[in-house]
Amino acid sequence: MNDESVKVTKEEAEYVLIDLDDVARHIDIPSEAPYILSGLDTLNPVLTIDGKIKLVGKYLETIGTCLAFSDKEVAAADNQTPHKTVEPVAKLHKILKFRLALDNVDGENTRSTSS
Template sequence: MMEDNNIRWHQDDKREEEVEEEEYVLINLDAVTDLVHIPPNAPYVLSGLDTLNPTLIIDEKFRLIGEYEETIGTCLVFSECG
């Protein structure tokens, strides 16, 4: 079997696309929001997700350097509808 650009080639020459995994990041800003006011629709830039210390810049004013922690148990994520 030969792999090329996320497509697997099988002996019968049929193509099978690989399934991409999605990862979600939960950002806990409770400690920060107790100290400073962050507007609900403030623009932000999240970078360095593939590093040990990702960076979050909020409204070009606040630069936060984070760290990863393993979630114990299950984490549920909901979207707002309406």
């Protein structure tokens, strides 16, 4: 057996709340539209929805503790009604707030420049 020990590093998951409230007021985002979220390790991640809508994000720190929950329908025993249970999923430390990008998906500026 080799004397070298194998170190197993455990990466901690970090949860981020994606805030689309400001954007959803101005455009219709289809619920089943495919999306690409890139640049999570940058100051301004990019969210592209359905290959057409480009959004730029900005991280905001939460004030206090922000918790995320999930709810599950629990089957009931005979003569009882089913009920839901709520369980904590994660603590959030950041909110990723998105706005519409000034340029289109191809990266070209939508404003024309005159020389």
